[in-house]
Amino acid sequence: xxxxxxxxxxxxxxxxxxxxxxxxxxxxxxxxxxxxxxxxxxxxxxxxxxxxxxxxxxxxxxxxxxxxxxxxxxxxxxxxxxxxxxxxxxxxxxxxxxxxxxxxxxxxxxxxxxxxxxxxxxxxxxxxxxxxxxxxxxxxxxxxxxxxxxxxxxxxxxxxxxxxxxxxxxxxxxxxxxxxxxxxxxxxxxxxxxxxxxxxxxxxxxxxxxxxxxxxxxxxxxxxxxxxxxxxxxxxxxxxxxxxxxxxxxxxxxxxxxxxxxxxxxxxxxxxxxxxxxxxxxxxxxxxxxxxxxxxxxxxxxxxxxxxxxxxxxxxxxxxxxxxxxxxxxxxxxxxxxxx
Amino acid sequence: xxxxxxxxxxxxxxxxxxxxxxxxxxxxxxxxxxxxxxxxxxxxxxxxxxxxxxxxxxxxxxxxxxxxxxxxxxxxxxxxxxxxxxxxxxxxxxxxxxxxxxxxxxxxxxxxxxxxxxxxxxxxxxxxxxxxxxxxxxxxxxxxxxxxxxxxxxxxxxxxxxxxxxxxxxxxxxxxxxxxxxxxxxxxxxxxxxxxxxxxxxxxxxxxxxxxxxxxxxxxxxxxxxxxxxxxxxxxxxxxxxxxxxxxxxxxxxxxxxxxxxxxxxxxxxxxxxxxxxxxxxxxxxxxxxxxxxxxxxxxxxxxxxxxxxxxxxxxxxxxxxxxxxxxxxxxxxxxxxxxxxxxxxxxxxxxxxxxxxxxxxxxxxxxxxxxxxxxxxxxxxxxxxxxxxxxxxxxxxxxxxxxxxxxxxxxxxxxxxxxxxxxxxxxxxxxxxxxxxxxxxxxxxxxxxxxxxxxxxxxxxxxxxxxxxx
Numbered sequence: 001x002x003x004x005x006x007x008x009x010x011x012x013x014x015x016x017x018x019x020x021x022x023x024x025x026x027x028x029x030x031x032x033x034x035x036x037x038x039x040x041x042x043x044x045x046x047x048x049x050x051x052x053x054x055x056x057x058x059x060x061x062x063x064x065x066x067x068x069x070x071x072x073x074x075x076x077x078x079x080x081x082x083x084x085x086x087x088x089x090x091x092x093x094x095x096x097x098x099x100x101x102x103x104x105x106x107x108x109x110x111x112x113x114x115x116x117x118x119x120x121x122x123x124x125x126x127x128x129x130x131x132x133x134x135x136x137x138x139x140x141x142x143x144x145x146x147x148x149x150x151x152x153x154x155x156x157x158x159x160x161x162x163x164x165x166x167x168x169x170x171x172x173x174x175x176x177x178x179x180x181x182x183x184x185x186x187x188x189x190x191x192x193x194x195x196x197x198x199x200x201x202x203x204x205x206x207x208x209x210x211x212x213x214x215x216x217x218x219x220x221x222x223x224x225x226x227x228x229x230x231x232x233x234x235x236x237x238x239x240x241x242x243x244x245x246x247x248x249x250x251x252x253x254x255x256x257x258x259x260x261x262x263x264x265x266x267x268x269x270x271x272x273x274x275x276x277x278x279x280x281x282x283x284x285x286x287x288x289x290x291x292x293x294x295x296x297x298x299x300x301x302x303x304x305x306x307x308x309x310x311x312x313x314x315x316x317x318x319x320x321x322x323x324x325x326x327x328x329x330x331x332x333x334x335x336x337x338x339x340x
Numbered sequence: 341x342x343x344x345x346x347x348x349x350x351x352x353x354x355x356x357x358x359x360x361x362x363x364x365x366x367x368x369x370x371x372x373x374x375x376x377x378x379x380x381x382x383x384x385x386x387x388x389x390x391x392x393x394x395x396x397x398x399x400x401x402x403x404x405x406x407x408x409x410x411x412x413x414x415x416x417x418x419x420x421x422x423x424x425x426x427x428x429x430x431x432x433x434x435x436x437x438x439x440x441x442x443x444x445x446x447x448x449x450x451x452x453x454x455x456x457x458x459x460x461x462x463x464x465x466x467x468x469x470x471x472x473x474x475x476x477x478x479x480x481x482x483x484x485x486x487x488x489x490x491x492x493x494x495x496x497x498x499x500x501x502x503x504x505x506x507x508x509x510x511x512x513x514x515x516x517x518x519x520x521x522x523x524x525x526x527x528x529x530x531x532x533x534x535x536x537x538x539x540x541x542x543x544x545x546x547x548x549x550x551x552x553x554x555x556x557x558x559x560x561x562x563x564x565x566x567x568x569x570x571x572x573x574x575x576x577x578x579x580x581x582x583x584x585x586x587x588x589x590x591x592x593x594x595x596x597x598x599x600x601x602x603x604x605x606x607x608x609x610x611x612x613x614x615x616x617x618x619x620x621x622x623x624x625x626x627x628x629x630x631x632x633x634x635x636x637x638x639x640x641x642x643x644x645x646x647x648x649x650x651x652x653x654x655x656x657x658x659x660x661x662x663x664x665x666x667x668x669x670x671x672x673x674x675x676x677x678x679x680x681x682x683x684x685x686x687x688x689x690x691x692x693x694x695x696x697x698x699x700x701x702x703x704x705x706x707x708x709x710x711x712x713x714x715x716x717x718x719x720x721x722x723x724x725x726x727x728x729x730x731x732x733x734x735x736x737x738x739x740x741x742x743x744x745x746x747x748x749x750x751x752x753x754x755x756x757x758x759x760x761x762x763x764x765x766x767x768x769x770x771x772x773x774x775x776x777x778x779x780x781x782x783x784x785x786x787x788x789x790x791x792x793x794x795x796x797x798x799x800x801x802x803x804x805x806x807x808x809x810x811x
Contacts, residue, residue: 032761039772058762063752063771073511073658074757077665083678083761169496171509207496220414331513339501339509340345 029055031271034071035088036062037258038229041293042088049278055271060084075263076101085266086275088258090229090293092128093177095259096324099125105264107273111280114299118319119257127276128257128320130285130294133313134178135253136244137213137231142222149223151247152182155203156194162201166212166224169205170195170334174227174256179334180326181254184318188326192333199337217241227256228295232307236292243308252314255296258288342526346506350526353489353503356421360428361485365477367429368436370573375444376452376469377559377570387574391441394577395434398746399789400584401770402431404782406494408587413498424498430580431494432484437577439480442739443473446701452560461560479697482534483653489527490656490753503527507656517662524656531654536647584786591783601784605769609788612749612766615680619687620695620745624737626688627695634696635703649696652689657753660689664758682758683765687748694747695740702736749789 035042039061046057062070072094075084079101087104089095098104099121106124119128136149142164149155155165168175183191199205204221206212212224213231217239231243246253260279262272278284282301288294289303296313297303342350371394374387409427413419447469455464470477492505504527511520562570592598602609634645652660664686668677676682710728718724752767759765766785773781 060761078669081669335509339506
């Protein structure tokens with residue numbers, strides 16, 4: 001009986017708190033940002049913005065587990081009543097999707113004046129900066145320097161054991177973007193053949209780039225494809241690994257910029273502009289590189305990193321638009337090839 | 341229409357999920373069946389801590405189990421469907437054990453004693469105990485099946501593709517919820533058919549279910565092969581607990597990392613507790629109102645009611661999230677959209693059906709004689725409700741609350757899409773850390789969640805003890 005009374009009291013307190021708590025707090029200047037940049041990097045940057053400007057940031061972070069169906073789809077679904085002011089992505093494909101869906105609004109940030117035009121949407125719907133590169137990640141205990149792969153085509157080398165190689169599922173994320181870039185560069189037939197051989201050889205296809213990184217670091221495979229940010233985490237930890245920028249004597253590697261965009265009809269447009277200016281600044285690009293999220297600046301910035309070989313990185317000669325145009329066909333073909 | 345490749349994938353997924361559900365329940369049921377074959381005091385002393393620990397492992401996300409087992413499996417070249425199935429069984433064993441314990445707890449001692457006078461103990465187990473426990477066992481099995489069907493992250497780690505990956509890939513490509521919904525229809529149809537089957541079975545099997553009693557007059561004497569299987573199941577429990585625990589303890593490196601991870605995640609911890617408590621509370625109220633109507637409904641309506649109640653369990657989590665966003669992001673819905681109530685609603689849609697199931701079982705078990713007496717002597721309906729009805733249903737309320745609370749704590753797919761800006765749950769942070777590879781922080785947060793759930797479990801156990809539920 002006493003327990004029943006206590007349970008009733010607790011119930012009332014919980015319900016009352018839930019009704020009151022969300023309404024508490026004074027409403028000052030604020031800005032809502034949806035971001036797929038890893039929380040561990042973005043969180044501190046957004047806190048620093050709060051301290052510098054006094055504008056409260058309400059972030060929503062994406063997680064790798066939901067692949068690319070998370071926040072971008074939320075922005076699309078919220079078309080009639082946008083919650084977000086700013087969309088900050090670790091790549092560009094979903095940002096172009098949002099632009100095509102009509103959920104972004106043009107904004108020319110003064111902070112982006114020194115960013116080359118190739119990194120900007122022609123209608124100023126988004127701006128790219130702070131690139132990450134697709135790299136081959138090698139376990140140095142399992143391979144000697146002369147055995148290091150230098151090209152993504154080494155994944156098809158008959159003299160190498162395919163069970164010692166891994167890639168992430170190419171239907172999602174930056175691996176899908178790289179697949180689309182290969183389609184744009186090599187042509188549909190040759191690119192499809194490349195991935196069919198990857199599948200036929202028995203190269204390990206795993207859940208994400210962080211998994212391929214962990215497998216290399218743990219010595220479960222000798223080398224794998226991943227992004228610089230994932231690879232550099234392992235390098236910084238002191239794992240027996242090395243980052244190889246592939247195809248520097250050939251087609252180059254894919255560099256994927258972060259993108260920042262303003263959401264159409266967002267509740268705080270003025271604060272959104274201040275945040276976008278902050279994120280796109282040269283200082284911020286350097287900060288993103290110093291903190292390990294990005295490794296390839298899009299404008300002249302003095303950087304020092306022990307993670308990847310310094311010097312100019314040869315980028316694949318394909319445009320973002322060309323890569324985006326292959327998105328649907330790549331997704332369909334990769335699903336057909338790999339989801340069996 | 342789905343093509344040949346998709347059909348093969350679909351059938352393999354059904355096989356894999358059904359296999360996982362079956363193994364989860366077989367191991368869970370064998371372990372829990374010691375309630376009938378051990379002396380009660382021995383059981384309490386030796387196995388209660390093991391059972392409690394095994395059940396609270398539900399707080400460890402399947403992906404953490406998978407990472408721990410992957411370390412071991414990769415070393416010996418073990419991969420594929422078998423490896424993935426084993427890991428999912430380990431992750432879902434708390435469900436199997438929990439539902440099995442519930443099922444066996446419902447069996448009346450008097451019926452067993454009566455049976456024993458007429459036949460062998462093994463026949464009593466087969467003909468009385470198992471059939472009465474069956475609704476709970478089947479509920480646990482379908483729950484494990486549905487969980488497995490939607491989770492492609494664990495199979496991916498062992499190089500196995502399942503149908504939900506196809507749905508995700510389609511969603512990723514189209515950004516339109518309609519196409520993946522169409523693709524997920526076969527899965528929803530199968531899940532609904534299973535739900536209908538379970539509902540009709542449960543209806544028959546729950547007849548005659550009234551009140552559990554003490555089992556102090558036991559043990560039953562079972563054949564040697566059965567006892568061997570029980571021992572194997574009991575041995576699996578420490579393996580299920582220790583593998584991720586050892587992995588977590590090794591990864592956390594030093595105790596101070598636990599404190600650091602709690603400090604960094606204190607806001608998420610607070611939000612998770614608020615969200616889970618609110619969702620569980622409202623789900624229990626909703627379930628209380630609905631379960632009474634379902635139990636009292638005419639039998640021709642009952643099946644339809646059950647199908648409607650359980651149908652949300654068949655819908656993939658991201659579709660629940662996107663559906664709610666689409667519905668509530670319309671103009672005029674600002675009073676709920678972007679507030680705490682959105683994730684509460686999403687989690688209620690996903691998990692309140694389980695609260696209804698739990699409370700329906702409890703309602704079936706209530707002593708009608710006591711309720712009739714109360715209706716004669718009560719001053720008014722509220723008086724009778726507070727003094728008689730509520731104390732009688734309290735164990736069911738607490739069980740339902742805990743189930744929803746635990747599941748909400750770990751939910752990701754729908755919560756991510758509807759959580760208010762500036763708020764995130766502990767699970768969202770854990771998955772973020774996973775991508776970053778911060779194994780110390782993941783381990784710290786998982787150990788914190790384990791400690792929290794263990795404390796909650798002990799508090800609930802004390803409550804049960806005071807209300808007589810311990811028996």
